[in-house]
Structure formats: C-alpha cells, structure tokens
Amino acid sequence: MGARRFLNLLVTNRRESMYSLSRFDLSRDQFFYTNPEEVASRGRDLHLLLGRDVEKRFSPNMRRKKRKQQDVAEKIGTFRLPAPVVNMRPTPFLTALYWQQNQLHCFPLSERNFLFADARGCMFSYLTDLSCVVTMPSLHAPKEYPLQFTISHNEGTTGDCTIYIIEQIIRREHDFPFEALVSKSRRNLHPLKAWQCDSTLPLPPYVSEEGYQATLSPICASAVIDNRFICISVLGAGTYCFDTATRAWSRAGDWMLPFRGMAEYVPELNLWFGAYKGYNLLCAADLSTVVRGQPPERSFIWEDSTGLPEDWIPCVSSSKLVSLGSRRFCVARLFRKMVPSKDDVDSLTPVSLFTVLTGLEVLLPGKGKGSGKLRMVKHKSRRFIWSDAGLIASLF
Numbered sequence: 001m002g003a004r005r006f007l008n009l010l011v012t013n014r015r016e017s018m019y020s021l022s023r024f025d026l027s028r029d030q031f032f033y034t035n036p037e038e039v040a041s042r043g044r045d046l047h048l049l050l051g052r053d054v055e056k057r058f059s060p061n062m063r064r065k066k067r068k069q070q071d072v073a074e075k076i077g078t079f080r081l082p083a084p085v086v087n088m089r090p091t092p093f094l095t096a097l098y099w100q101q102n103q104l105h106c107f108p109l110s111e112r113n114f115l116f117a118d119a120r121g122c123m124f125s126y127l128t129d130l131s132c133v134v135t136m137p138s139l140h141a142p143k144e145y146p147l148q149f150t151i152s153h154n155e156g157t158t159g160d161c162t163i164y165i166i167e168q169i170i171r172r173e174h175d176f177p178f179e180a181l182v183s184k185s186r187r188n189l190h191p192l193k194a195w196q197c198d199s200t201l202p203l204p205p206y207v208s209e210e211g212y213q214a215t216l217s218p219i220c221a222s223a224v225i226d227n228r229f230i231c232i233s234v235l236g237a238g239t240y241c242f243d244t245a246t247r248a249w250s251r252a253g254d255w256m257l258p259f260r261g262m263a264e265y266v267p268e269l270n271l272w273f274g275a276y277k278g279y280n281l282l283c284a285a286d287l288s289t290v291v292r293g294q295p296p297e298r299s300f301i302w303e304d305s306t307g308l309p310e311d312w313i314p315c316v317s318s319s320k321l322v323s324l325g326s327r328r329f330c331v332a333r334l335f336r337k338m339v340p341s342k343d344d345v346d347s348l349t350p351v352s353l354f355t356v357l358t359g360l361e362v363l364l365p366g367k368g369k370g371s372g373k374l375r376m377v378k379h380k381s382r383r384f385i386w387s388d389a390g391l392i393a394s395l396f
Contacts, residue, residue, distance in 0.1 A: 002325050002326065003026075003324065003325040003326040003328065004026060004111050004324045004325045005025065005026060005027065005111065006023040006024060006025060006026060006111050006112070007023070007024040007026055007031075007322065007324065007330055007395070008021065008022070008023050008024075008108065008111065008114070008395070008396050009021070009022045009023070009024070009081065009392055009394075009395055010104075010106050010392070010393045010394045010395075010396075011081060011084070011390050011391065011392055011393065012390070012391050012392075012393045013388075013389055013390060014388040014389075014391070015388050015389055016089070017089060017090075017092075017102045018087055018088065018089045019087070019088045019089070019090070019104045019393065020084035020086070020087050020088070021084060021085050021086050021088075021114070021126065021128075022081045022082045022083070022084050022085070023082055023085055023128070024082055025082070026324065030079065030380065030382060031330060031357060031358070031359030031379055031380050031381075031382065032328065032359040032361070032379045032380065033379050033380070039361075039377060039379070043361075043377045043378060043379055044306065044377065044378045045375055045376070045377055045378075046282070046302035046303060046304050046360075046376040046377070046378055047302065047303045048300060048301070048302055048373055048374075048375075048376070049281075049301045049302065049303055076356060076381045076382065076383050077381075077382055077383070078382065078383055078384065078385065079357070079382040079383070079384055080384075081384065081390060085128060085131070086126055086131070086133075088104060088116065090102055090103070090104045090118035090119065091118065091120070092119075093118065093119035093120045093142070101119055102119065103118065103119045104116055104117070104118055104393075105117045105118075105143065105146055106393075106394055106396065107146075107148040107163055107165070108148075108396040109125075109150065109161065109163070112127070112128045112129055113125065113126075113127055113128070114126050114128075114396075115136065115163065115181070117139060117142075117143065117146070118142075119142055120138070120142055121138050121139035121140070121141055121142040121143070122138050123136035123137065123138055123139060123181075124136050136181070136195055137181070137195055137196065137197045138197070139165070139176070139179055139197060140175065140176040140179060140197060140199040141174065141175045141176040141177075141179075143165060143167055143177075144167060144168075144169065145167060145168035145169055145218075146165050146166070146167060146168070147165070147166050147167075147168050147219060147222055147232075147262070148163060148164070148165055149163070149164040149165075149166075149222070149224050149230045150162075150163055150164075150224070151164065151224065151227055151228065151230075151244050152227055160183050160184055161183055162180050162181065162182045162183070162244065163180065163181040163182075163183075164178070164179075164180045164201075164230060164242075164244070165178075165179050165180070165181070166178045166179075166219070166230075166232075168218050168219045169214050169215060169217075169218045169219075170203065170204070170207050170214060170217075171214045172207065172212070172214070176199045177203065178201045178202075178203055179197060179198065179199050179201065180197070180198040180201060181195055181196070181197055181198075182195065182196045182197075182198055183195050184196075201247065202247065202248070202249060203249075204232070204234070204240050204242070204249050205240070205249055205251065206234055206237040206238075206240065209237075216235065216236060217234050217235055217236055217237055218234070218235055219232045219233070219234055220233050220234065220235050220256065220257075220260060220261075220277065221233040221256060221257040221258075221259040221260060221261065221262075221263065221274075221277060222257070222259075222261070222262050222263070223257065223259070223262065223263040223264075223265070223272050223274075223287055223290075224265065225241075225265075225287055225288065225290060225291055226288075226291070228243065228244055228245055229241045229242065229243055229244070229290075229291045230242040230244065231252065231257065231287065231290050231291070233256040233257040233259075238251060238252070238253055238254040238255065238256070239251070239252040239253055239254075239255060239256060239257060239290065239295075240252060241290065241291050250293075251293075252290055252291070252293050252294075253293055253294075253295060255295045256277065257277075257285075257287070257290070257296070258276065258277055258283050258285050258296060258299050258301075259272070259274040259275060259276065259277055259283055259285070260274070260275045260276065260277045260317065260319070261274060261275055261319075261320065262274060263283075263285070263287070264321065264322070264323040266284075266323055266327065266362075268326070268327055269284070269327065269362065269374070270286065270288075271284045271285065271286055271300075272284065272285055272286070272287045273321055273323065273329065274321050275319040275320070275321055275331075276301055281301055281302060281303055281304075282301070282302045282304075282321065282331065282360070282376065283299060283300065283301050283302075284299065284300040284362075284374070285298065285299035285300070286298040286299070300373070300374055300376075302376045304358075304378065306378070311337055311338045311339060312335045312336075312337060313335060313336045313337075313338050314333060314334070314335055315333075315334040315335065315336065318332075318333065318334035319331065319332070319333050319334075320332045320394075320395050322395055322396060327361060327362040327363075327364075328359065328360065328361050328362075329359075329360040329361070329362075330357055330358065330359055330360070330395070331357070331358050331360055332355055332356070332357050332392070332395045333355065333356045333358070334353065334354075334355055335353070335354055335355075335356060335383075336352070336353055337351050337352045337353075337354070338351070339351050352385055352386070353385075353386040353391070354383045354384060354385040354386060355383065355384050355386070355392050356381055356382070356383045357381065357382050357383070357384070357395075358378060358379070358380070358381040359378075359379035359380050359381075360376055360377065360378055360379065361376075361377045361379060362374055362375065362376055362377075363375040363377055
C-alpha cells in the first residue's frame with residue numbers, strides 16, 4: 001500500500017445541521033517529521049507491552065495513580081480544520097430518534113471516493129477528483145450504528161467492489177440489518193459504476209439463539225481477512241466469520257478479537273492494526289488463523305506513556321486508528337477537560353471536548369535500536385477543540 005496524500009475528516013456543524021468533508025494534505029508534514037534525523041531526535045518509541053503486563057499496569061486504579069505522578073504535560077499544539085471541499089445537509093427524518101434525525105454516515109471507498117447515507121437510508125457518493133456528487137440506490141432500511149466492510153473485485157483493473165453494511169446492534173424487529181452495495185463497471189455505456197443493493201444476506205447465527213438481547217450483544221471488533229471473509233467479535237457470543245463467496249456464516253470460537261472497533265490490514269507487515277480492546281492502547285495482530293477457527297497467536301500492544309495533564313480525561317471507547325500507507329498511521333483520541341465542580345469540590349465538571357491527532361510510524365526489526373521487535377514511533381500531535389460550529393464526527 002503506497003503512502004496516502006490526504007487524511008479525511010467528516011465535521012459536524014450543529015448550529016447549521018450541516019456536515020462538511022475536510023481533507024488534510026499530508027505532504028505538509030502536520031503530523032510527521034520530515035527526515036530520519038528529526039525522527040531520531042524528536043520521535044518517541046511507544047512502550048511494547050506483554051499480554052499479562054496490560055492487565056496489571058492498566059487497571060483503573062493503576063491508571064489513576066500513574067496519572068497523578070505525571071508532573072510534566074506534553075506540549076500539544078492546536079490545529080485548524082482545512083477548508084471543506086463539500087458541505088452536506090441531510091433532510092431530517094422525523095420518525096427517527098431525535099439525535100438520529102440529522103445523522104449522516106460516511107462509508108469511504110478510498111481516500112478520494114466516499115459514500116454517504118442519511119437517517120432515511122438515502123445514499124449518494126462524492127468523488128473528490130471531479131468534485132462530483134453521484135446519486136446512489138437507497139438502502140432497504142436506514143441504519144443506526146452501521147459498520148462497513150469493503151471487498152474488492154478484479155483489483156487493479158475495474159476497481160469494482162462490494163460494500164457490506166451491518167448494524168453494530170442487530171435488532172430482530174428491524175428489517176434488513178445486513179445489506180450490501182455491489183458495483184459493476186459499465187465502461188462501454190457510462191463512465192460511472194452501476195450500483196445495486198442486495199438485501200438477501202443471512203444474519204449471523206447468534207441473532208436467532210434463544211435469549212438473544214440486541215443491546216447486550218453488540219459487535220465489539222471486526223476485520224476483513226483475505227479480501228473475502230468478514231470477521232466480527234460479539235459481546236457474550238464469540239467470533240463469527242462471513243464468507244462473502246459462499247454467503248455463509250461460521251463460528252470461529254468463543255474468544256474475541258484483540259481489538260476494539262475496526263482493525264485495518266497493513267500488507268507490508270502482514271498484520272492488522274487497531275485500538276486495543278478495553279484500554280486506550282494500540283494493537284497489532286496476525287488474524288490469518290481466525291478463518292480456520294483459531295485465535296490470533298501473534299500480537300503486539302503499545303502504550304503511549306507520554307505525560308498528560310491530570311484534567312485531560314480520555315474517552316476510552318473513542319480511539320480510532322487510520323492507516324496512511326507506508327507503515328504510517330494517524331490515531332485520533334477524544335478527551336474531556338475537567339475542572340472541580342463549584343457545588344462539590346470532590347467532583348469534576350467537563351468544560352471542553354477536544355480531539356488529539358497523532359502521527360505514528362512502525363519501524364521494522366533491526367532498524368534504530370535493533371531490539372528485534374516492531375517499533376511504534378510517535379511523531380507529532382495536534383489537538384482540535386470542539387464547538388457547536390465544528391466537531392469531528394469521523395476520521396478516515
């Protein structure tokens with residue numbers, strides 16, 4: 001995978017009920033040092049942990065104690081959002097829950113091509129190279145918490161693909177929680193792809209089990225393996241794989257993938273990268289054995305031990321890791337700034353929300369310190385303070 005040129009942000013303006021697509025030009029070095037000498041002098045190695053060390057060192061009590069011991073806060077500058085390349089305002093869907101009425105979900109196809117779906121399930125795509133909006137077939141049913149999986153066809157030729165969209169929380173009473181958008185090139189007839197919506201996909205087996213409760217069984221982790229298998233880990237149910245070729249589900253085991261959220265495959269390293277389950281850490285694992293019913297055997301977990309102010313409280317479930325190619329990543333973390341409450345000195349009150357974006361790079365064994373292990377090197381960090389006029393809804 002070659003290096004990406006842009007990092008994309010979907011930004012919400014609550015005042016105007018509007019979404020904007022903004023793009024960071026990564027060639028301007030906002031998040032990465034420019035040469036090996038600068039990396040060596042200013043970059044920081046994240047600490048590589050062993051599996052047992054994670055549970056010992058990151059219990060809530062240990063995290064709080066460690067945070068109190070940190071006297072020096074890392075100096076993190078702020079950043080301004082790039083000018084939006086397109087603004088979008090979805091039509092309110094009044095029968096949905098209030099907070100969902102103006103929702104707009106983004107399903108990236110590449111760093112330059114994106115699909116969007118509103119609260120009604122109406123879809124369109126945006127092509128940044130052409131500054132063009134393209135209408136799409138609607139989903140058969142709107143989605144509350146959609147997860148996206150892209151399976152490429154004829155890679156390197158037509159660029160055709162299938163976009164699988166499944167609800168993170170599958171409710172039996174809702175129609176079509178698992179759908180697919182299939183693209184086919186029609187170059188002799190039209191320069192754009194023809195899209196069709198497939199709603200005949202089977203649901204995972206755990207949904208039909210006796211005693212199933214949707215809200216207690218969300219999809220916690222997911223990944224695409226071999227550009228064919230969609231693998232999901234479900235709270236209390238284990239890990240399942242969907243074979244897109246045979247359209248059949250299978251149960252891999254009662255264990256869970258070692259991630260929280262979506263893991264991205266990095267072909268240069270033959271590893272999947274993502275946020276670590278349960279803690280605000282980063283993880284890499286070899287998932288190639290999952291489709292054979294075996295849990296991952298090889299994994300790496302990194303800790304960012306950089307001192308942060310005590311009043312910066314991380315929102316653990318909000319971490320997002322985006323692969324930028326060439327073994328580089330951007331991790332987004334959401335923090336709350338807390339101050340003592342005026343009414344109760346023993347309690348804290350949030351005064352602001354902000355996202356911290358950090359550039360990361362994986363160095364191969366034998367480089368630098370020669371430890372024989374993968375090195376995760378931290379580059380630059382920048383933060384963006386949320387407001388009603390601008391908050392980061394997603395990063396891709």
